[in-house]
Structures are given as C-alpha cells and as structure tokens.
Amino acid sequence: MLFVDLATGQPTTKVQLKQRNKHMSLPEAWTDATLSALNVARVAKVAKPEPGQYQVVVNDGIEQVDGAWREKWVVQSMFSERQKHVDPDGNEVASMGDDNYAETVTVTVAEQEAEYQATLDAQAAANVRAERDRLLAETDFYALSDVTMSAEMTTYRQALRDITTHANFPNDLEDSDWPTKP
Numbered sequence: 682m683l684f685v686d687l688a689t690g691q692p693t694t695k696v697q698l699k700q701r702n703k704h705m706s707l708p709e710a711w712t713d714a715t716l717s718a719l720n721v722a723r724v725a726k727v728a729k730p731e732p733g734q735y736q737v738v739v740n741d742g743i744e745q746v747d748g749a750w751r752e753k754w755v756v757q758s759m760f761s762e763r764q765k766h767v768d769p770d771g772n773e774v775a776s777m778g779d780d781n782y783a784e785t786v787t788v789t790v791a792e793q794e795a796e797y798q799a800t801l802d803a804q805a806a807a808n809v810r811a812e813r814d815r816l817l818a819e820t821d822f823y824a825l826s827d828v829t830m831s832a833e834m835t836t837y838r839q840a841l842r843d844i845t846t847h848a849n850f851p852n853d854l855e856d857s858d859w860p861t862k863p
Contacts, residue, residue: 683724684716685743685750692724692743725751735759735794760793806851813841820862833863 684693698719699707708715716722729738733756741755766774766783774783820838823830830838840860844850849858 683743683752684719684721685724687720687722693721722750725749727752727754729754730756732756735797758790759797760790762790763788763793802851806845809844809851809854813844816859816862817841831863837861837863 682695684695684698685691686693695711698721702719705718724743732738735758736756737759739755739757741753743750744753745751764785765788767786768774768783817838820834822828823834824838837860844854844859847854847858849855
C-alpha cells in the first residue's frame with residue numbers, strides 16, 4: 682500500500698513510515714486515527730490506461746484529485762528520436778573517440794518502430810514455424826515408406842507446410858487458420 686506524506690506531498694510506503702517512526706507503537710491494522718497521527722493519507726490505486734501500439738504506461742507519481750490522493754499514470758511513446766555514432770561500415774560504435782571517419786546519425790521514431798515491429802514479426806514467425814514443425818512431427822510416421830498415407834493426411838500436412846504463406850501469417854493467425862488433423 683502506498684501513502685502520501687501530507688507535510689511534503691511525497692509518496693511513502695508502510696515500511697518507510699515504520700522506519701521513520703521507530704519510537705511509536707503502531708497497530709497491525711492502520712485506522713484513520715493511525716494515518717492522522719502519522720500525518721499521511723492512503724493513495725488509491727488507479728487502473729492503468731491502455732497503451733496504443735508502440736506506447737508504454739509509466740507511473741508518474743501521485744496526484745490529488747477532489748481531495749483524494751491517487752496514483753498517476755502517463756502513456757508515452759516507447760521510442761524517441763536519438764543520435765548514434767556509426768563507423769564507415771554503418772556499424773554503431775560506443776563513441777566517436779579519435780575516429781575521424783565515424784559520423785553521428787539521427788535514428789527517427791519511425792525507424793525504431795519499424796525495427797521493433799520487424800523483431801516482433803520475426804519472433805511470431807518463429808513461433809508459428811515451431812508449432813507447424815511440432816504438428817508435422819506428430820504425423821511423420823504416416824510418411825514412412827511402408828505406410829500408405831491417406832489423401833486427407835497428405836492435404837493436412839501440405840496445409841501445415843503452407844501456413845507461412847497464409848494471408849494472416851505471422852501475427853494474425855487464428856485457430857481457424859490452422860488445418861484440422863484428420
């Protein structure tokens with residue numbers, strides 16, 4: 682539980698309050714009288730807002746609204762424009778140092794978002810391929826030379842192989858996009 686020190690307006694915890702008031706005998710359950718004696722008020726928990734794409738929710742302290750203290754949340758971009766130093770081959774380097782060939786390049790928010798999305802897409806594609814491979818492995822024994830594979834099983838296995846060409850691949854695949862095992 683979070684509290685606010687009414688003298689300073691600063692957030693504080695129960696542990697911090699106990700440490701600051703070692704000389705006081707504090708009850709296990711804190712009543713309004715206890716809070717008044719410590720000159721603190723409870724800080725109400727507030728649901729975090731939903732971030733949009735490429736956004737994060739950050740705790741921005743506490744605020745007083747209509748006489749009550751509550752958590753404060755801020756939605757902000759995951760990325761901000763930044764500078765990076767690159768060598769002549771375009772590789773990022775820690776600092777320019779004595780290298781006269783290094784240059785400073787601006788990395789835009791759009792470039793960072795594209796790079797992040799590419800990473801997410803690659804992870805999603807790897808997960809889909811792993812599931813496809815697992816499902817194929819479950820039916821590999823049908824492909825042995827001494828087993829006659831049914832047309833339905835052949836179609837199923839081909840549909841699994843084709844999942845990477847599906848219109849929803851890799852991020853929007855639904856259960857209905859996967860073929861049904863015969």
